[in-house]
Each structure stands twice: as C-alpha cells, then as structure tokens.
Amino acid sequence: MLVVTFVKQVPDTTQVKVDPVTGTLVREGVPFIMNPFDVHALEESLRLKDKYGFRVIVLSMGPPNTEVTLRKALALGADEAILLSDRVFGGADTLATSAVLAEATKKLAQKEEIAIVMCGKQTIDGDTAQVGPGIATRLGYPQLTLVDLIVNVDLQAKKVKVRRRLEGRYEIVESPLPSLISILRRANRPRYPVVPRRLMAQDAPVELWNNKVMGLKEDTIGLKGSATQVRKIFSPERTKGEILGDGANKPEETAKLLIDKLLAKNIICLK
Amino acid sequence: MSVNVAVFIPVLVIAAALFIWSCFRRFRLVLLGKPANRFRNIGKRVKSMIYFAFGQRCTVNHGYKFGLNHLVLFWCFMILLIANTEFLLHGLSPNVISFSRLTHGVYYPLAYIFDVLSVLALASVIIAIIRRLVFPPYYIQARSRDAFTILGLIAVLMLAFFSLHGTEIAQGKEIAAKYMPISNAFSHIFSGASAGTLGAYANAFWWLHAVVLLSFLNYLPYSKHMHILTSIPNVFFRSTTKVNTQLPEEFKKGNTFGVGQVNQFSWKDLFDSYSCTECGRCSNMCPATYTGKLLNPRLVIHDIKVNLLKNGPLIAQSKATNMPLIGGGQEGSIADEVLWACTTCGACMEVCPVFIEHVPKIVDMRRNLVEMKAKFPTELLPFFENIEQRSNPWGIVPSDRIKWAADLNVKPFEAGKTEYLFYVGCFGAFDARSRKVTLSIAQILNTAGISWGILGKDELCCGDSLRRLGNEFVFDRMARDNVKIFKDRGVKKVITECPHCYNTLKNDYHQYGIELDVIHHTELLNNLIKSGKLSLNGSKDLGNVVFHDSCYLGRYNNIYEAPRQAVTSVTHRVPTEMERNLEKSFCCGAGGGRMWMEESTGKRIDVERVEQALAKNPSTICVCCPYCLTMFEDGLKDKKADEKVQVLDLAEIVAGALKK
Numbered sequence: 011m012l013v014v015t016f017v018k019q020v021p022d023t024t025q026v027k028v029d030p031v032t033g034t035l036v037r038e039g040v041p042f043i044m045n046p047f048d049v050h051a052l053e054e055s056l057r058l059k060d061k062y063g064f065r066v067i068v069l070s071m072g073p074p075n076t077e078v079t080l081r082k083a084l085a086l087g088a089d090e091a092i093l094l095s096d097r098v099f100g101g102a103d104t105l106a107t108s109a110v111l112a113e114a115t116k117k118l119a120q121k122e123e124i125a126i127v128m129c130g131k132q133t134i135d136g137d138t139a140q141v142g143p144g145i146a147t148r149l150g151y152p153q154l155t156l157v158d159l160i161v162n163v164d165l166q167a168k169k170v171k172v173r174r175r176l177e178g179r180y181e182i183v184e185s186p187l188p189s190l191i192s193i194l195r196r197a198n199r200p201r202y203p204v205v206p207r208r209l210m211a212q213d214a215p216v217e218l219w220n221n222k223v224m225g226l227k228e229d230t231i232g233l234k235g236s237a238t239q240v241r242k243i244f245s246p247e248r249t250k251g252e253i254l255g256d257g258a259n260k261p262e263e264t265a266k267l268l269i270d271k272l273l274a275k276n277i278i279c280l281k
Numbered sequence: 282m283s284v285n286v287a288v289f290i291p292v293l294v295i296a297a298a299l300f301i302w303s304c305f306r307r308f309r310l311v312l313l314g315k316p317a318n319r320f321r322n323i324g325k326r327v328k329s330m331i332y333f334a335f336g337q338r339c340t341v342n343h344g345y346k347f348g349l350n351h352l353v354l355f356w357c358f359m360i361l362l363i364a365n366t367e368f369l370l371h372g373l374s375p376n377v378i379s380f381s382r383l384t385h386g387v388y389y390p391l392a393y394i395f396d397v398l399s400v401l402a403l404a405s406v407i408i409a410i411i412r413r414l415v416f417p418p419y420y421i422q423a424r425s426r427d428a429f430t431i432l433g434l435i436a437v438l439m440l441a442f443f444s445l446h447g448t449e450i451a452q453g454k455e456i457a458a459k460y461m462p463i464s465n466a467f468s469h470i471f472s473g474a475s476a477g478t479l480g481a482y483a484n485a486f487w488w489l490h491a492v493v494l495l496s497f498l499n500y501l502p503y504s505k506h507m508h509i510l511t512s513i514p515n516v517f518f519r520s521t522t523k524v525n526t527q528l529p530e531e532f533k534k535g536n537t538f539g540v541g542q543v544n545q546f547s548w549k550d551l552f553d554s555y556s557c558t559e560c561g562r563c564s565n566m567c568p569a570t571y572t573g574k575l576l577n578p579r580l581v582i583h584d585i586k587v588n589l590l591k592n593g594p595l596i597a598q599s600k601a602t603n604m605p606l607i608g609g610g611q612e613g614s615i616a617d618e619v620l621w622a623c624t625t626c627g628a629c630m631e632v633c634p635v636f637i638e639h640v641p642k643i644v645d646m647r648r649n650l651v652e653m654k655a656k657f658p659t660e661l662l663p664f665f666e667n668i669e670q671r672s673n674p675w676g677i678v679p680s681d682r683i684k685w686a687a688d689l690n691v692k693p694f695e696a697g698k699t700e701y702l703f704y705v706g707c708f709g710a711f712d713a714r715s716r717k718v719t720l721s722i723a724q725i726l727n728t729a730g731i732s733w734g735i736l737g738k739d740e741l742c743c744g745d746s747l748r749r750l751g752n753e754f755v756f757d758r759m760a761r762d763n764v765k766i767f768k769d770r771g772v773k774k775v776i777t778e779c780p781h782c783y784n785t786l787k788n789d790y791h792q793y794g795i796e797l798d799v800i801h802h803t804e805l806l807n808n809l810i811k812s813g814k815l816s817l818n819g820s821k822d823l824g825n826v827v828f829h830d831s832c833y834l835g836r837y838n839n840i841y842e843a844p845r846q847a848v849t850s851v852t853h854r855v856p857t858e859m860e861r862n863l864e865k866s867f868c869c870g871a872g873g874g875r876m877w878m879e880e881s882t883g884k885r886i887d888v889e890r891v892e893q894a895l896a897k898n899p900s901t902i903c904v905c906c907p908y909c910l911t912m913f914e915d916g917l918k919d920k921k922a923d924e925k926v927q928v929l930d931l932a933e934i935v936a937g938a939l940k941k
C-alpha cells in the first residue's frame with residue numbers, strides 16, 4: 011500500500027528580502043528548501059513505512075530545480091519521487107494546484123492501493139493551507155487536517171485514527187482508508203539522512219510527469235485554471251512600532267533601551 | 282650443574298610452540314583491520330622508536346615520577362633478555378653454549394652486570410607492588426590480578442636467578458663468583474649443605490627459573506603486558522603527522538562509513554589496543570573523565586581490544602558477532618554517551634607513552650553513528666541542519682556575516698591587491714561577544730598597515746565541528762566548497778581568529794589539495810609587536826593576567842610561546858600559569874563539537890577550568906579562541922566571579938594597549 015506524500019519546494023523565506031524601491035520580493039540568490047511543514051509530513055509518512063511497511067511516494071509540483079527537494083526526500087527514506095513539472099502548470103493558485111495533485115494521485119491509485127495521502131498543514135510562502143483540503147475534496151477522500159499524532163492504522167478494518175489539535179482542545183478522529191492527512195510541525199522530530207541513502211538519492215531516478223503524461227485540460231491548470239491571480243506583492247508600511255538600537259552588534263545597549271522604553275510605558279516595573 | 286636435556290627440549294619446544302600459537306592467534310586478528318600506511322619515513326620512525334621507546338621519553342615525561350621506575354625495569358629487562366636467551370640455549374646444549382666459555386675479560390663484566398641488574402629489577406618490582414598496594418593512583422586499575430601476576434613472576438624469576446647462581450657459587454662451579462655480589466650473598470645460605478643437596482638445589486632452582494621464564498612468556502599474550510611485545514613496534518608505527526587530522530572517507534555507493542564493527546578500524550588502531558600498557562595517563566589527563574563523564578580513554582582502548590578478541594575470531598570466519606562495538610552495557614562495547622563526551626582536546630594522546638591515537642578512533646565511531654545510523658544527541662540535529670543549509674551553526678542568514686563590519690571600511694579580499702585573507706569564522710562574524718575580538722583584530726591590522734580583506738557574505742563555515750562530530754559527509758562537501766572559493770579567489774595567506782578554523786584550514790584542507798599559509802592572530806600579533814609595527818604604551822592595567830592554552834593552538838599546533846610573549850609585551854610581566862598548562866592544558870569543554878551539546882553528566886568542564894583559573898587569583902583571563910572565551914565567561918558567571926574577573930582575547934589586550 012502507498013503513502014502519497016506531497017512536498018513543496020519554497021524559498022527560504024527568512025532569506026527573502028523586500029526590494030526597498032519596488033516593494034517586491036527579491037528572490038534572486040535565495041536558496042530553496044523543502045517546505046518545513048512538509049519535512050514533518052514526510053517524516054510521518056516514513057514512520058508509517060517503518061511501522062506498517064507502506065511504500066512512500068513523494069510528489070512535488072514546481073519548476074525543474076524542484077528535483078533537489080525530491081532527492082532530499084529520497085535521501086530521507088522515500089521510495090520513489092515524481093516531479094510534476096510543465097510550463098502549463100505554472101502560476102497556479104490553490105485551485106489549480108490541487109487539481110494537478112489530485113489527478114496525479116488518481117494516476118497512482120490505478121496501479122497500487124493508496125492508504126494515506128499526506129500533506130503539510132501549509133507552506134511558508136503561500137500560507138493558504140488550502141491545497142490539502144483541495145486534493146481531498148477533488149478525490150472524495152475524508153480529510154484529517156491539523157493532525158499532530160497518528161494514533162494507529164488498522165490494516166484489517168482499513169481505518170486510521172488520528173489526533174487533531176484544535177484551539178484549546180484535541181480531537182481523536184477515526185476515518186476509513188484512504189484518507190488525506192495534513193500534518194502540524196509539532197507532530198514529530200524529523201530524522202537525519204544517513205549517508206548511504208544520500209548517495210543513493212544522488213542519482214536515483216526522479217520520474218517527470220509533464221502535461222503530456224498527465225493529459226489535463228489547459229483551462230483547469232496553471233494560470234488559466236486559477237481563480238485568483240497575484241497582482242502585487244509588497245510589504246506593508248509600518249504604521250506602529252519602531253526598531254530599537256542595533257541588537258546584533260550592541261545587544262546590551264539595545265536591551266537597555268528596550269527596558270527603558272518598557273519602563274516608561276509602565277509595561278514592566280522595577281521591584 | 283647438568284640440565285636434563287632430554288626433558289628440557291620437549292618442555293622448551295612445547296612452551297615455544299604455545300607462545301607462537303598464542304601470538305599468531307592474537308596478531309592474526311590485527312590483520313582483520315583496514316589498511317593504513319605506516320611504513321613511509323622509515324628513518325624518522327626508527328629515530329622516534331629509539332628516542333621514545335628505548336629512551337622511554339614519554340614514560341618519564343609529564344611529571345610521572347614512577348616513570349623512572351619503569352625506565353629502570355625496562356632497561357633491566359632489555360639487558361636481562363640477553364642473559365635469559367643464553368639461559369635457554371644453555372639448557373638445550375649445556376656443553377656448547379655458555380657465557381662462561383667466553384674470555385674472562387668479557388664474561389666477568391657480563392656476570393657483574395646481570396647480577397646487579399637483576400637486583401635493580403627486583404627492587405623496581407617491589408616498588409611497583411608497594412605503590413599499587415599502598416598508594417594506588419585513581420586513574421589505573423591498580424590492584425588488578427594481572428598486574429600482580431606479572432610483578433610476582435618477575436620477582437620469582439629474579440629470586441630463582443640469585444638462588445641458582447648462589448648454589449652454583451656454593452658448589453664452587455661459578456668462576457665469576459667474585460663479580461656477582463648478590464648471588465655471592467645468596468651462596469652463604471647454602472654454604473653448609475652437602476654436595477648432593479647442593480646438586481639437588483641447583484637442579485630445582487634451574488627448573489624453577491626455566492618454568493617461571495617460560496610461563497612468563499606464555500602469559501604475556503594474554504595480559505596487559507602484551508605491551509612488552511607490542512609497544513616498541515607501536516612506537517615505530519606511530520603517526521608521523523598530527524594524528525588528529527582524520528583521514529577522509531570516500532563517498533562511494535556500497536561503502537560503509539566510520540567504524541561500527543571492530544574490523545572497520547585500521548590494523549594500526551587494532552595494534553594500538555594491544556599496545557596499551559594500562560598506565561592510565563590518558564584518563565588522568567582527560568577533562569571528561571576528570572569531571573565525571575562516562576568517557577575514560579583508557580577504557581575505550583581496552584574495550585576495543587576486548588571486542589577484537591571476542592568478535593575477531595567470528596569475523597575471521599564470517600560468522601555473526603554478538604557483541605556490538607558501540608552500544609555499551611558490557612566490557613568490550615562502548616556506550617554512545619562515551620563517544621559524545623570527548624572534546625577532542627588531545628590531552629590523552631599527548632601523554633600516552635606508546636602513542637596510542639584515541640581521538641581518531643572516537644571520531645571514527647562517531648562517524649558510524651552519524652553517517653550510518655543518524656544516531657546522535659538531539660541537540661545536534663538543528664546544528665547539522667543549520668550548517669548544511671546556512672553554513673553557520675545558528676542558521677543565521679548568511680548575508681549577516683558581514684554585519685560586524687558595518688561601521689568599518691573593510692575591503693573584500695582581492696588576489697594581487699590584498700595580501701591576507703582575514704577568515705573571520707562563524708563566531709567572529711555572528712557572536713556578539715566575539716565580534717568585539719574581530720573588531721580588535723581589524724583595528725590592529727589597520728594600525729600595523731597590513732593589507733587584508735575578507736570574503737564577506739561569501740565566507741563559509743570551515744566545518745571543524747562537523748568533522749570532529751563525525752559528520753564527514755557534510756564536512757567533505759564544505760571543505761570542497763571552501764577550497765574552491767580559496768582557489769578561485771587566489772587566496773594564499775590567511776589570518777584566522779579561531780584556532781579551530783586555523784587547524785582546519787591548515788591541517789585538514791591539505792587533504793583537499795590546497796596548501797594555505799595560515800597564521801593565527803596570536804602569532805601575527807606577536808610578530809607585529811616584535812618587528813615594531815605596533816607601538817604599545819601598555820598603560821591599561823590588567824592586573825594579574827592568567828593565561829589559558831587552547832587545545833587547538835597548543836597541543837594541536839604547538840603554538841605556546843607567541844601569545845605568552847604578546848601578553849608580556851603589553852603588561853611587562855609574564856602571564857600567570859595555571860597548574861595544567863602548555864601540553865597538559867585542560868580543555869575549556871567546547872572542542873570536538875561539545876560546544877553544541879548539552880553537558881548534563883558530572884561537573885561542567887568550563888566550571889572546572891574556571892575554578893583552576895580562579896585558584897591563581899586573576900583579574901584577567903587571557904584566551905585566544907572564541908570557544909574558550911564563551912566557556913570562560915559562562916563558567917565565571919556560574920561561579921559568580923564575572924564582576925571581579927574579565928575574560929579577554931589576546932587581540933583585545935593588544936588593541937587596548939595601542940598608542941592612541
């Protein structure tokens with residue numbers, strides 16, 4: 011049985027700077043990483059593999075350089091990697107993204123039974139948390155979002171039991187297989203890749219599925235299939251607050267400034 | 282007396298065969314190890330063997346008074362080896378082989394020497410026994426049965442020697458009687474006996490001597506005294522370079538990485554384990570052992586030997602082994618925690634009289650844990666990921682690397698235009714406290730008119746901690762990236778702020794095909810002061826300055842004098858030394874990647890070292906390394922002494938004394 015895991019390659023947002031003149035994101039030279047939530051999703055998949063012997067397939071939609079992230083997934087322990095890449099997939103919003111990812115899942119389901127579709131809760135660049143639910147809806151799978159613990163998988167009864175972390179409470183949910191799960195970062199502590207797997211991953215095959223393979227109608231995917239389009243990206247003007255001192259070079263002085271400020275505003279007091 | 286040759290020949294043959302068989306069985310296991318080239322530089326090897334093994338330099342060094350006792354025993358043993366060989370050959374052919382057939386001019390002195398050396402040997406054996414019984418040092422297993430067996434055998438051997446010669450003198454058969462004072466004295470015990478009784482005594486003592494000698498020989502391969510056979514060759518095969526420069530690994534599919542099973546060590550590592558004399562000096566010096574960690578370097582070597590003896594025969598027959606090398610819980614298996622406790626300070630290797638190389642073995646086993654099993658203290662996970670992703674330990678955005686220079690006009694390094702690359706290092710660039718040191722160095726370089734530049738945001742981490750932590754795969758990539766940058770930019774001369782960068786660039790990177798002219802700031806500053814390029818007014822009062830040696834400057838790279846001279850130039854007083862200084866210096870606790878790990882067992886090493894410094898009533902503690910700086914400041918806070926005592930890097934001391 012399969013655990014289908016979706017990972018997205020994202021710019022290391024802490025290294026993204028906003029161009030002070032144009033107000034747009036400067037992406038040049040910014041390294042790409044595996045979306046941090048997806049690292050945890052993959053770890054959860056690999057734990058299911060260790061425990062129940064599932065095969066883990068990772069998929070990612072993105073430009074050709076996304077291969078790097080897929081290889082990282084292979085190094086961590088994924089069994090197969092598929093890159094969904096085509097110009098016509100580009101510029102997709104969550105609607106069009108989930109369309110391609112759902113179709114890819116269907117293709118996999120034709121060959122092997124799927125137990126779980128695993129996603130991160132959200133990405134650090136798009137931040138919508140809609141893709142997972144989007145895929146589930148399109149496939150008609152139950153969706154288990156905000157999961158921080160997979161309690162167990164019952165292979166006989168074909169059921170999965172998870173814990174969802176909601177505001178102020180937990181929820182234990184049971185659901186039939188296949189289900190879609192979106193994972194929180196607190197779910198686990200990701201493993202570190204061992205060297206033999208890293209070496210294996212360096213030249214392991216990464217399958218490319220472009221639209222010739224997928225055969226999707228162009229008006230349902232990419233920019234054309236997107237209901238929303240990004241008009242402008244900018245960082246909002248700061249209307250409140252200020253940056254105090256130079257924390258990196260003069261930490262003591264800066265801390266003093268901060269304390270004085272807080273004292274003056276009666277937020278803290280000396281006693 | 283006449284030996285019964287017909288009885289002795291089979292006894293000797295059986296004893297010799299047993300001995301050879303034991304040796305064969307043991308040494309065959311050494312060959313299970315991986316290849317290591319320890320044959321180059323024969324001349325140098327022979328020289329160091331003579332100096333260190335025959336001269337017993339390390340045994341006597343480092344203030345080990347009992348080393349002198351060993352020196353005496355060693356030399357008695359070497360010379361009496363001649364007497365004992367004659368003894369056995371004489372037993373085979375009593376009428377042909379005997380020193381007494383030599384001319385008197387040769388025989389008499391020989392007889393004298395053997396007699397006197399035998400009593401010296403007896404005396405040192407007695408001293409050794411008393412020491413083990415009365416004042417056993419904590420760092421050795423003083424009252425082991427093994428030790429007393431060997432000492433006892435030697436004592437009996439000597440007594441048998443005197444008794445045998447005593448009876449022979451009483452029989453009037455010994456022509457050199459006059460020259461054998463001790464045997465002569467023994468002869469008086471037997472003086473009243475009849476000729477028949479004397480003959481029986483002589484026969485009995487001869488056989489006692491023979492049996493004890495042959496038993497001793499056969500006991501050797503099974504005891505810690507195997508070192509009698511192995512330590513001299515082990516000194517011959519010692520590393521001729523700084524051993525801590527770990528060999529690189531070849532990252533090819535199908536290879537295994539590090540050492541997870543005893544036969545993955547090199548044959549030299551295995552031979553090391555046979556050569557340990559169990560003197561315990563390594564453990565006596567080890568900061569981890571001293572502060573109550575599970576690590577004890579002597580036991581690491583001992584466990585390797587035990588594991589080899591147990592698993593080796595199984596491995597030789599391609600059978601499954603049942604005792605893991607790493608995992609712990611029993612003799613012969615090393616706990617993970619032991620391996621992670623090492624600071625790679627090198628103190629153990631510095632004092633080992635037989636040049637056993639502990640650190641490479643520990644790092645090899647760490648490699649196995651990291652590279653094959655991804656098993657390491659959890660704190661290291663973010664460290665490894667940050668270094669791999671952002672090329673610094675904290676995962677700070679690489680472009681911040683240049684922030685320290687925000688208010689300065691620092692030039693980028695350009696080959697041909699700038700002479701030195703100032704390789705700032707992660708601490709110097711990101712750590713708030715160390716940035717002050719960086720600024721001091723920059724100020725000094727400018728004052729002295731040195732032409733220098735930096736790589737700025739393109740500078741990468743040198744990877745020192747990664748390598749010591751056994752993450753060789755990532756280190757390998759970082760080393761390649763760094764070497765590529767250095768080559769592309771035409772870097773030849775490098776100034777480093779951190780001794781760890783210094784050591785890595787200098788001693789590790791040449792494995793990657795680059796020979797850099799690396800200078801640590803302490804050396805450079807001292808040179809600048811000496812050549813008059815810096816004028817100091819020395820006005821600032823630093824009070825009593827206590828100096829701390831960094832492991833990676835001192836032990837690793839023999840830089841002891843430069844920082845001391847520089848301090849003296851500023852303060853006009855030689856810095857105060859701690860008890861543990863120079864090659865016996867006590868680590869600050871941060872090396873070997875320990876900087877990035879929790880220290881939850883025993884006493885904290887930095888606190889211990891700070892206490893050692895406080896014992897000297899310092900106003901200032903002078904360090905030369907950002908790790909030491911951090912550790913000392915932390916330790917002082919812990920001791921609530923940070924108000925009274927300041928920690929300064931040498932560069933700050935020198936910069937503070939520059940003429941304004």
Ligand SMILES: Cc1cc2nc3c(=O)[nH]c(=O)nc-3n(C[C@H](O)[C@H](O)[C@@H](O)COP(=O)(O)OP(=O)(O)OC[C@H]3O[C@@H](n4cnc5c(N)ncnc54)[C@H](O)[C@@H]3O)c2cc1C
Pocket residue numbers: 016017018019045047048051069070071072102103104105107111128129130131132133135136137138139140141142238239240243
């Ligand atoms: C700055 C910015 C603003 C945007 N604004 C909008 C907007 O307003 N409306 C809109 O519809 N779209 C918008 N998009 C596009 C959209 O967010 C993403 O590009 C879309 O592909 C996925 O949404 P997400 O990144 O929010 O993913 P999320 O829904 O947050 O991701 C959830 C999980 O889905 C999986 N996943 C998501 N994308 C992929 C992928 N490409 N390959 C494999 N797995 C994936 C991962 O497991 C991930 O953890 C924006 C993009 C950016 C960069």
Ligand code: SF4
Pocket residue numbers: 563566567568569570576577578622623624625626627628629630639640
């Ligand atoms: S290198 Fe230092 S810490 Fe490690 S075993 Fe040797 S003495 Fe102990």
Ligand code: SF4
Pocket residue numbers: 556557558559560561562563564578579582629632633634635636637
């Ligand atoms: S390893 Fe060296 S220093 Fe340590 S006990 Fe053995 S011989 Fe002595």
